[in-house]
Amino acid sequence: MTPGSLFFALKGDTFDGNAFALQALSDGCAYAIVDDPALPDDPRLLRVDSVLEALQGLARLHRETLRTLIVGITGTNGKTTTKELVAAVLARRFRTLCTEGNFNNHIGVPLTLLRLTKAHELAVVEMGANHPGEIRDLCAIARPDCGLITNVGRAHLEGFGSFEGVVRTKGELYDFIRTTGGRIFIDEDNEHLTAIAGGTDSVGYGCAMRPATFIAGQTVDGPPPFLAFAWQERGDDRQHTVTTRLVGGYNLKNALAAVAVGRTFGVPADDISRAIADYTPTNNRSQWMETSRNRLLIDAYNANPSSMRAAIDNFAAWTVAPKAVILGDMYELGEESPSLHAEVVRRLESCGFDRVILCGPRFAAVGGPFTCYPTVDSLSAALAESPLSGYHILIKGSHGMHLERLIAAL
Numbered sequence: 001m002t003p004g005s006l007f008f009a010l011k012g013d014t015f016d017g018n019a020f021a022l023q024a025l026s027d028g029c030a031y032a033i034v035d036d037p038a039l040p041d042d043p044r045l046l047r048v049d050s051v052l053e054a055l056q057g058l059a060r061l062h063r064e065t066l067r068t069l070i071v072g073i074t075g076t077n078g079k080t081t082t083k084e085l086v087a088a089v090l091a092r093r094f095r096t097l098c099t100e101g102n103f104n105n106h107i108g109v110p111l112t113l114l115r116l117t118k119a120h121e122l123a124v125v126e127m128g129a130n131h132p133g134e135i136r137d138l139c140a141i142a143r144p145d146c147g148l149i150t151n152v153g154r155a156h157l158e159g160f161g162s163f164e165g166v167v168r169t170k171g172e173l174y175d176f177i178r179t180t181g182g183r184i185f186i187d188e189d190n191e192h193l194t195a196i197a198g199g200t201d202s203v204g205y206g207c208a209m210r211p212a213t214f215i216a217g218q219t220v221d222g223p224p225p226f227l228a229f230a231w232q233e234r235g236d237d238r239q240h241t242v243t244t245r246l247v248g249g250y251n252l253k254n255a256l257a258a259v260a261v262g263r264t265f266g267v268p269a270d271d272i273s274r275a276i277a278d279y280t281p282t283n284n285r286s287q288w289m290e291t292s293r294n295r296l297l298i299d300a301y302n303a304n305p306s307s308m309r310a311a312i313d314n315f316a317a318w319t320v321a322p323k324a325v326i327l328g329d330m331y332e333l334g335e336e337s338p339s340l341h342a343e344v345v346r347r348l349e350s351c352g353f354d355r356v357i358l359c360g361p362r363f364a365a366v367g368g369p370f371t372c373y374p375t376v377d378s379l380s381a382a383l384a385e386s387p388l389s390g391y392h393i394l395i396k397g398s399h400g401m402h403l404e405r406l407i408a409a410l
């Protein structure tokens with residue numbers, strides 16, 4: 001406990017913060033915000049109807065008192081990567097705050113906002129959702145001045161109901177910006193996004209210079225396995241080439257989004273290119289690792305059908321050999337889960353990888369030509385017995401699979 005701080009007695013699945021409020025006070029907190037009427041009288045206990053709503057309300061109030069311009073980022077894939085890139089670019093010229101790690105939900109967004117001070121000129125706030133209405137609610141708290149949707153794909157279908165539900169929910173960010181007359185950033189190559197844009201100031205980016213495109217870019221040859229790309233601004237013939245430390249062609253769009261935001265705020269082109277070149281991803285998001293035996297592309301941070309497809313296609317296009325893929329189950333796909341796992345298996349069949357290993361009960365239920373282990377432990381044990389050696393290996397699965405635990409065996 002930081003002396004003098006506020007303790008918010010939030011409830012989770014396992015713990016009720018109210019049970020720790022008195023301890024928080026004795027450990028140095030100035031006040032505890034609580035919602036359990038059974039707690040004893042103490043002037044340092046501030047009673048509210050809902051601690052969560054109090055946290056959100058305080059964050060909203062705090063945000064309203066500041067002039068900081070906020071860029072809100074949502075989308076199915078690449079939010080954190082794009083958020084980090086955008087913040088790195090903006091930080092070259094402005095005092096910038098951004099979401100820490102993946103704190104992107106109804107608690108994380110308020111906590112991010114409460115870290116803002118008068119000193120911050122800009123903030124980049126990641127907004128996540130797995131149910132309709134959640135982006136609308138986060139916008140009501142953060143009141144973003146600019147909005148960026150990275151992409152839309154089939155994820156969290158249990159909560160969203162359908163792909164249309166995903167598009168509508170992500171679109172709540174554009175809807176909010178439209179009501180305030182702010183600015184949106186839009187991937188001009190994405191027809192689902194161009195269909196819901198409009199009605200407000202917009203800045204386009206993409207792989208081709210279309211009439212509404214401000215920043216266009218393409219991948220260029222670079223040192224494998226890293227993404228290199230060239231970008232160009234409308235009305236300027238200069239090409240800027242950037243060699244990144246990101247792996248995966250799908251990161252091109254994340255980077256172009258960062259260029260578009262940076263140029264819109266007037267960050268000089270060279271500063272933008274350098275900021276993107278310097279960014280190194282962490283936390284198993286398309287991380288590159290060389291072990292004594294193999295070269296690993298670890299993408300064990302999350303997986304859904306669209307990011308799975310992007311990762312497989314990207315890896316299939318690599319001209320390295322031999323190649324192995326180890327894929328784990330994708331979670332939260334509801335009724336469509338069996339067919340979406342089957343689709344991945346079919347895709348793998350057409351890719352011609354040297355080895356394919358699957359892991360998890362959902363892939364096991366599909367059947368097919370590839371070996372499938374029910375758990376990470378059983379796969380680890382198999383790898384200990386007959387190790388893979390000399391391979392380039394893509395590792396990807398939902399967070400809950402914890403495929404990163406295979407690294408030791410690889």
Ligand code: ATP
Nearest residue numbers: 076077078079080081250253285286299302307310
């Ligand atoms: P979360 O929903 O967990 O917050 P996120 O949207 O923040 O995820 P990142 O953490 O940036 O996404 O990236 C996670 C993974 O998504 C990456 O490792 C990569 O496999 C994939 N990914 C990133 N960007 C894209 C993209 N533009 N298109 C498709 N897949 C992507």
Ligand code: MG
Nearest residue numbers: 079080102104
């Ligand atoms: Mg994220």
